[in-house]
Amino acid sequence: MLAIIGGSGLTTLSNLDVSHREVVRTPYGEPSGAIVFGEICGQPAMFLPRHGYGHTIPPHMVNYRANIWALHHHRATGIISVASVGGIRADLAPGDVVLPHQIIDYTWGRQATFFDGGATPVTHIDFTEPYDGLLRARIAAAATAVGVLIKDDAVYAATQGPRLETAAEIDRLERDGAHVVGMTGMPEAVLAREIGLPYAAINVVANHAAGRGSSAHGIHFESLEHVLQEAMGRVRSVIERLVGSQEAVQPLGMSV
Numbered sequence: 001m002l003a004i005i006g007g008s009g010l011t012t013l014s015n016l017d018v019s020h021r022e023v024v025r026t027p028y029g030e031p032s033g034a035i036v037f038g039e040i041c042g043q044p045a046m047f048l049p050r051h052g053y054g055h056t057i058p059p060h061m062v063n064y065r066a067n068i069w070a071l072h073h074h075r076a077t078g079i080i081s082v083a084s085v086g087g088i089r090a091d092l093a094p095g096d097v098v099l100p101h102q103i104i105d106y107t108w109g110r111q112a113t114f115f116d117g118g119a120t121p122v123t124h125i126d127f128t129e130p131y132d133g134l135l136r137a138r139i140a141a142a143a144t145a146v147g148v149l150i151k152d153d154a155v156y157a158a159t160q161g162p163r164l165e166t167a168a169e170i171d172r173l174e175r176d177g178a179h180v181v182g183m184t185g186m187p188e189a190v191l192a193r194e195i196g197l198p199y200a201a202i203n204v205v206a207n208h209a210a211g212r213g214s215s216a217h218g219i220h221f222e223s224l225e226h227v228l229q230e231a232m233g234r235v236r237s238v239i240e241r242l243v244g245s246q247e248a249v250q251p252l253g254m255s256v
């Protein structure tokens with residue numbers, strides 16, 4: 001059963017036919033909220049809102065370990081992470097949907113591993129390809145099937161937040177090779193890898209990153225809210241196709 005973690009702009013999954021909710025206790029504390037179970041087009045799926053149901057948990061306070069552990073505990077077979085981002089690359093504008101393929105992690109002070117000593121031997125997980133290739137291919141195929149343009153291949157920069165970046169920081173991220181910037185992609189992705197769950201992200205560009213395009217002199221989310229909502233509608237239809245046609249989708253041999 002696929003799990004969907006929703007971020008800003010996707011705090012509920014309206015196309016999920018809900019059967020029940022479950023509050024999960026984990027060795028790492030409380031997840032962001034109850035996991036919602038149900039069906040999308042007759043196929044089972046589960047949903048967890050990353051920032052809580054009232055959207056009150058900021059990126060640096062999300063209990064990523066509890067979230068990933070809870071989804072794994074409930075036998076998720078993979079995680080699709082939906083998150084809004086700022087667009088750095090010139091061709092990325094508000095409303096664009098992006099399928100990132102790489103990550104640069106600038107976060108600090110977060111609980112970023114399940115392997116933190118105690119009884120577990122020291123483990124250095126391979127993270128060369130941070131996203132699952134097969135899941136990415138399935139997302140791309142679902143997007144094509146429903147006619148949603150998804151911009152493949154982008155390097156995701158994970159910043160600490162909750163403040164937005166300065167223009168100079170975005171210049172630096174660009175020099176580093178980053179194309180989009182968000183605050184929640186790490187340590188979510190690495191924790192999924194550590195626990196053995198295929199993980200891929202769908203990013204929605206909510207704004208030009210600081211100092212770029214329409215954000216040349218500041219970022220004003222309010223004026224872009226409708227763009228984000230419309231784009232999340234397209235993401236919902238991709239997820240609907242992906243989950244609803246799980247049996248029909250053939251592996252494309254891109255798994256990492």
Ligand code: HPA
Pocket residue numbers: 084085086087159164165181182183206207208209210
């Ligand atoms: N920076 C960081 N995170 C974000 C942004 C941004 O510009 N937009 C949406 N999430």
